[in-house]
Amino acid sequence: MNKKNILKFISTVGIVVFFALLIPPIIGLFYGEDVKIYILSILFFLSLNIFIFYLLRDHTLTLNIKESIISVNLVWFFLGIGGALPFALHLNISLADAFFESISGFTTTGATIFTDIESLPHSILFHRSLTHWLGGMGIIVLGVGLLPLLNPNGSLSLFKAESTGISIDKISPKIKDTAMKLWIIYLLFTFANFAFLMVFGMNWFDALSHALSTISTGGFSTKNSSLGYYNSDAILWVTIFFMYISSLNFISHIRFFIGEKTAYFHEEFKWLTTMLITLSLSLAFVHYTSSSDSFYTALTHASFTIVSIATTTGFATLNYESWGNLAVMIVFFAMLLGGNTGSTAGGIKSIRHIIFFKNIFFEIKRALHPDTISSIFIDNKEIKNTTIRSVFGFLSLFTMTIFLTMAYLYARGYDEMSSISTAISMVGNIGPGFGITGPEENYALFTWYDKIVLSFAMIIGRLECYTVFIVFSLSFWKKF
Numbered sequence: 098m099n100k101k102n103i104l105k106f107i108s109t110v111g112i113v114v115f116f117a118l119l120i121p122p123i124i125g126l127f128y129g130e131d132v133k134i135y136i137l138s139i140l141f142f143l144s145l146n147i148f149i150f151y152l153l154r155d156h157t158l159t160l161n162i163k164e165s166i167i168s169v170n171l172v173w174f175f176l177g178i179g180g181a182l183p184f185a186l187h188l189n190i191s192l193a194d195a196f197f198e199s200i201s202g203f204t205t206t207g208a209t210i211f212t213d214i215e216s217l218p219h220s221i222l223f224h225r226s227l228t229h230w231l232g233g234m235g236i237i238v239l240g241v242g243l244l245p246l247l248n249p250n251g252s253l254s255l256f257k258a259e260s261t262g263i264s265i266d267k268i269s270p271k272i273k274d275t276a277m278k279l280w281i282i283y284l285l286f287t288f289a290n291f292a293f294l295m296v297f298g299m300n301w302f303d304a305l306s307h308a309l310s311t312i313s314t315g316g317f318s319t320k321n322s323s324l325g326y327y328n329s330d331a332i333l334w335v336t337i338f339f340m341y342i343s344s345l346n347f348i349s350h351i352r353f354f355i356g357e358k359t360a361y362f363h364e365e366f367k368w369l370t371t372m373l374i375t376l377s378l379s380l381a382f383v384h385y386t387s388s389s390d391s392f393y394t395a396l397t398h399a400s401f402t403i404v405s406i407a408t409t410t411g412f413a414t415l416n417y418e419s420w421g422n423l424a425v426m427i428v429f430f431a432m433l434l435g436g437n438t439g440s441t442a443g444g445i446k447s448i449r450h451i452i453f454f455k456n457i458f459f460e461i462k463r464a465l466h467p468d469t470i471s472s473i474f475i476d477n478k479e480i481k482n483t484t485i486r487s488v489f490g491f492l493s494l495f496t497m498t499i500f501l502t503m504a505y506l507y508a509r510g511y512d513e514m515s516s517i518s519t520a521i522s523m524v525g526n527i528g529p530g531f532g533i534t535g536p537e538e539n540y541a542l543f544t545w546y547d548k549i550v551l552s553f554a555m556i557i558g559r560l561e562c563y564t565v566f567i568v569f570s571l572s573f574w575k576k577f
Contacts, residue, residue, distance in 0.1 A: 099159075099164065101153055101156045102156075102158055102159060102160050102164045102168075103164055103167055103168050103171065104149055104153060105149070105150065105153040105156055105158050106158060106160060106164075106168045106172075107146075107149075107168060107171060107172050107175060108146040108147075108149040108150040108153070109146075109150060110172050110176075111142065111143075111145075111146035111172075111175070111176070111179070112143065112146045112147055112150060114176060114179070114231055115139055115142045115143040115146060115179060116143060117227065117231060118139050118179075118180070118183075118224065118227065118228075119136070119139055119140075119143070120223070120227060121135070121183075121220045121221070121223040121224040121227060122135045122136045122139070122220050124219055124220055124223050124302070125218055125219055125220025125223075127219075128218075128219045128220075130218045130219060130220055132187075132218075132220050134183075134186045134187050135183045135186070135187045135220055135221075135224075138182040138183050138186050138187075139179075139182075139183065141182075142179040142182070163573070166564055166567060166568065166573075167568065169560060169564055170560070170564065170565060170568060173200075173203065173204075173556050173559065173560065174556070176199075176203055177196055177199045177200040177203060177552070177556075178196065178199075179199075180199035180200075180202060180203060180224075180228050181195035181196045181198070181199040181200075182195070183220075183221065183224055184198050184199060184221065184224075187218070187220070187221060188217075188221065190210075191545055193545035193546070193548045193549055194210045194541075194545070194548065196548070196549070196552055197210055197540065197548040197549075197551065197552050198210055198211070198225070199228060200552040200555050200556060201317075201528075201552075201555060202224075202225050202228030202229050202232065202315070202317065203228050203229075203231065203232035203559075204232055204443070204526050204555040204556060204558070204559040205229050205232050205233050205313050205314055205315040205316070205409070205441065205443065205526055205559070206315070206316070206409075206411070206443075206522075206523065206526040206527065206528055206555050206558075206559075207229070207310070207315045207316025207317050207410065207411035207412075207526075207527075207528035207529075208411070208522065208523070208528045208529075208534070208539075208540050208551075208555075209225075209317065209539050209540060210539060210540050210541045210543075210548070211539065211541070212539055212541050213321060214318065214319065214320065214321050215319070215320060215321050219302060222302075222306060222319050223302070223305075223306055225306075225317045226305075226306040226307075226309040226310050226315070226317050226319075227309060229309055229310050229313040229315030229316075229317055230287070230309040230310075230312065230313045230315075232313065232315075232559075233283070233312065233313025233314065233315060233343075233441040234279060234280065234283050234313070234347075234441060275348075275351075278351050279347050279348075279351070282347055282350045282351060282354065283312065283347070286312045286339065286342065286343065286350075287308050287309065287312045288308075289339075290307075290308035290311055290312055290335070290336075290339045291304050291305050291308040293335045293339075294307055294308060294332060294335060294336075297329060297331040297332050297335060298327065298329060298331075298332065299327065299332065302319070303319050303320075306318075306319050307319070307324070307336070308339075310410075310412075311336055311339045311340055311343065311410065311412075312339060312343050312441065313343070313441050314340060314343050314344060314408050314409055314410040314436065314440070314441045314442045314443070315410065315411070316405070316410045316411030316412050316528045318412065322413075323412050323413045323414065323536075324336060324401075324412050324413070324414055325413060325414040325415060330397050333397055333398075333401050333414060334397070336401070336412065337400055337401055337404050340404050340405060340408045340410045340412075341373070341404055341408065343408065343410075343436075343440060343441050343442065344369065344404075344407070344408035344409075344436030344437060344440045344441070344442040345361070345366060345369070345436065345437050345440055346363075346365065346366075346437040346438055346439040346440055347439050347440060347441075348439050349361050349363070349366065349437075349439075363476050364448075364451055364475050364476055365437045365438060365447045365448050365451065366437065368447045368450060368451055369407075369434070369436065369437055369447045372407070372434055372447075373403060373404055373407055373434075376403045376407070376427055376430060376431050377396070377399050377400040377403045377404070378396075378399075379427050380399035380402060380403055380417075380420075380424055380427045380428070381395045381396040381399035381400065382395075383399075383420060383421065383423050383424045383427065384398065384399050384420050384424060387420060387421055387424075388420075398414050398415050401414050402414070402415070402417050402428060402431075403427075403428070403431050406428055406431040406432055406527060406529075407431040407432075407434040407435070407436075407444075408435075408436050408440075408442045409435060409436065409442045409443040409444050409525055409526050409527045409528075410442075410528070411527055411528025411529050413529060413536035413537075415536075416535065416536050416537050417536060418531060418535050418536070425531060429518070429531075432444075432518070432521050432522065432525060432527055432530075433445060433521070433525075434447070434450070435447065435525065443525055443526030443527070443558060443559060444525045444526070444527070445492070445495060445525070448475070449488050449491065449492065451475060452473065452475070452480060452484070452485060452488045453488065453489075453492065455473045455475070455480075456473060456485055456488075456489075459471065459472075459473055473485065490563075491561065491562060491563065494562035494563065494566055495524065495558075495561075495562055498524050498554065498557050498558065498562060499517075499520045499521055499524050500520075502519075502520035502523060502524060502550070502551070502554045503516045503517050503519075503520035504516075505550055506519055506520060506547075509547065511532075511533065512532055512533075514531050514532045515530065515531065515532030515533040515534060518530030518531040518532065518534065519532075519533075519534045519551070520554070522534060523551050523554040523555050523558065524554050524555075524557065524558035525558055526555060526558050526559055
């Protein structure tokens, strides 16, 4: 293992990220805020990364799989620390609180420790949303766009280590071309979301902050009551639309924009869309029958809640826990969905649901007809046994991580519903849960060591388990 490779990659990503994080203090200056400490903290990390990169300027960066996986793990940890420093120094909060908020931002979880968001400086509010936006597409995908400048042969291994879902679907011969197209679409969606929110009544700062949080499926808001503050159906439906398209495969978006009419004609798209519509209508009916609201109002808030939770965004309008046990159960199902492969959403991902259920039906069929020779197909393509094993391995690790997080919280004295929903929320990068972490609550009540545990649960979930747990395997260190 070449440590110079790891250091040069981390410094490269660090330069880009911390340069971008100089934008929030500029906004703070616009609003007349004292941002000297913020600027100094960011400049410290930016200078440190520039210094490391300068020392290694003559080193040819060539990442193998082992170095890629280690780099992915380390970059999230160090960015969490770097993103935490402005919180800690500017707001004088504990390092654990700052680290939790930073990790929640970069992993696009959207869970917060702040009890009064509206009292925060504009620079900090924008810092939170910007960490979402940078982490949404994946810090490493941004690095993939830069890596070919340093190493034309090493980007593929890194893309594999960070990519969400099962496999890499390349639309261009070179990964860097794909990465650049992804970021163009990402920017386009962000600008469109920003423009619509402005049209429907948000000021430019709130519109930009919420656009960054929406397209990244993050969930940080500039208001204590999230998007419920605006009391605008138009804003809710615009946000529903952009949360939805951000939870779809961005490769499909690229194909759509280059003229492929069948870009969205795949099973993942159909599965997620069907589930969102079904759960939204179910929750709307439950809310309508148990309240005095019109069906349109019930449908608006139910759709917003389901899409927000299922896409792991985490915005809120109303307290869905007050809608009854059946409503809570429906929202609980939404927590287990996740978006499409190659989206900014977290969670299990639709493709894994499809393979899971198809494999169950396949095994039932084989039990009834042992001599039948058949296979599992998705979009008319046969799914290999190695892929099926990988899916079930991921589900096992995902479930185990949730269980360990839940067991920790329950052992700490928190109630059952709060423990299980918080564990799912952290590992699935969702944000709100039920009970003490419900849509009207926050994470301030947890102790500093609780927040550290939950922060690592968010990282494990964002890196989809394998990338983290493989580091603890002896065979990993022996094989590579």
